[in-house]
Amino acid sequence: xxxxxxxxxxxxxxxxxxxxxxxxxxxxxxxxxxxxxxxxxxxxxxxxxxxxxxxxxxxxxxxxxxxxxxxxxxxxxxxxxxxxxxxxxxxxxxxxxxxxxxxxxxxxxxxxxxxxxxxxxxxxxxxxxxxxxxxxxxxxxxxxxxxxxxxxxxxxxxxxxxxxxxxxxxxxxxxxxxxxxxxxxxxxxxxxxxxxxxxxxxxxxxxxxxxxxxxxxxxxxxxxxxxxxxxxxxxxxxxxxxxxxxxxxxxx
Numbered sequence: 001x002x003x004x005x006x007x008x009x010x011x012x013x014x015x016x017x018x019x020x021x022x023x024x025x026x027x028x029x030x031x032x033x034x035x036x037x038x039x040x041x042x043x044x045x046x047x048x049x050x051x052x053x054x055x056x057x058x059x060x061x062x063x064x065x066x067x068x069x070x071x072x073x074x075x076x077x078x079x080x081x082x083x084x085x086x087x088x089x090x091x092x093x094x095x096x097x098x099x100x101x102x103x104x105x106x107x108x109x110x111x112x113x114x115x116x117x118x119x120x121x122x123x124x125x126x127x128x129x130x131x132x133x134x135x136x137x138x139x140x141x142x143x144x145x146x147x148x149x150x151x152x153x154x155x156x157x158x159x160x161x162x163x164x165x166x167x168x169x170x171x172x173x174x175x176x177x178x179x180x181x182x183x184x185x186x187x188x189x190x191x192x193x194x195x196x197x198x199x200x201x202x203x204x205x206x207x208x209x210x211x212x213x214x215x216x217x218x219x220x221x222x223x224x225x226x227x228x229x230x231x232x233x234x235x236x237x238x239x240x241x242x243x244x245x246x247x248x249x250x251x252x
Contacts, residue, residue, distance in 0.1 A: 003157040003159070004158055004159075005036055006033055006035035006137070007032075007034045008031060008155075008162060009031065009032040009034070010029060010030075010031050011031070011032045011056045011060070012049055012052070012053065012056065013214050013227070014027060014029030014171075014212035014214070015027035015212055015249070016210075024110065026046050026077070027049075027212065028046075028167075028212055029043060029209060029210065029212065029213070030044060030049070030053065031043070031209060032057075033138075033155075038069055038136075039066050039067050039068050040068060040069035040071055041086070042073070043071070043072060043080070043166065043211070044070060044080060044083055045079065045081070045082055046079075047081060047082075049082070053082060053085070064086055065088065067086045068089055069089055069091075069134075070086055070089050070090070070091045070092060071134060071135070071140075071164070072091065072151075073151050073164070073165075073166025073167065074094075074146065074147045074149070074150040074151070074167060075111050075112075075147065076110040076111060076146075076167070077110050077115075078110070079166065079211065080093070080115070080119075081112050081115055083115070084115070084118075087124070088124065090126055091119065091122065091126065092126045092140070093126075093128065094128055094142060094149040094150065094151040095127035095129055096142065096148060096149030097148070098119075098120060098149070100149050101116045101147075102116060104116075128140045137155055138156075139153070139154050143165070143168035143192040144185075144192060145180055145183045145184070145189025145192045146167040146170075146180065146183055146189065147184070148184070150166060150167065150168050151166065152165045152166055152168050159205060160205035160206050160207065161199070161206045161207070162206070162207045162209060163196065163199055163200060163206060163209065165196055165208060165209065165210045165211060166211040167211040167212070168196060169192070169211075170182075170211045170213065171211075171212050172210070172216060172225075174193060175193065175197070175208070175210070175223060176222075178190055178193050196208070200218060207226065208223070214226065214227040214228075230250070231250055232246055232247060232248050232250075233247045233249065
């Protein structure tokens with residue numbers, strides 16, 4: 001997808017699911033933005049994607065050292081943990097989010113304590129304000145509920161906008177129901193989801209990229225996916241390492 005000098009590439013698809021027996025699934029969206037002299041990532045995922053993330057950048061002719069900016073939506077491990085791979089880059093996180101994350105007691109919830117503690121004083125951290133232009137044509141907007149200082153990012157284009165919602169609206173089901181799973185305050189999340197609907201409906205063709213789903217547009221007032229979902233697990237249920245079972249995690 002290209003828009004006003006930016007190449008927008010979803011290099012890791014977020015997945016709208018929860019693990020039944022093994023804790024949080026944490027498969028979150030990672031988007032590569034290239035343009036205006038910048039190479040940026042919207043969110044960076046957790047440990048489970050670290051090796052694959054570097055490989056996917058390499059496939060696009062990039063090294064981690066080529067990344068100039070990180071636009072982090074919030075301070076949960078599945079979205080922010082890999083910032084040390086890009087510690088040279090300008091790291092954008094909401095001012096309110098950083099202040100909140102630094103006060104969360106250790107051992108509680110999905111904030112990666114030591115990573116946040118290190119990030120708080122990091123020399124390239126930029127604590128963004130609500131409404132601030134953080135890159136050319138891209139503004140940050142507070143959308144609390146999932147976390148108190150959660151940001152969404154809006155790329156304002158000449159033809160349409162692209163809205164990166166992070167976990168303020170994780171998936172299509174949250175957008176359609178108006179309710180959020182995993183929120184500290186349901187009423188606050190519902191207000192954020194309503195504000196996202198306002199942004200989405202503002203211009204025909206606006207694209208929504210959620211934190212745990214694939215890109216979508218509105219068609220006749222309802223979300224329609226723009227990509228084919230890719231999700232599967234390979235498991236060793238046989239007698240040797242060469243025998244694997246592929247389990248598709250998509251709906252046909």
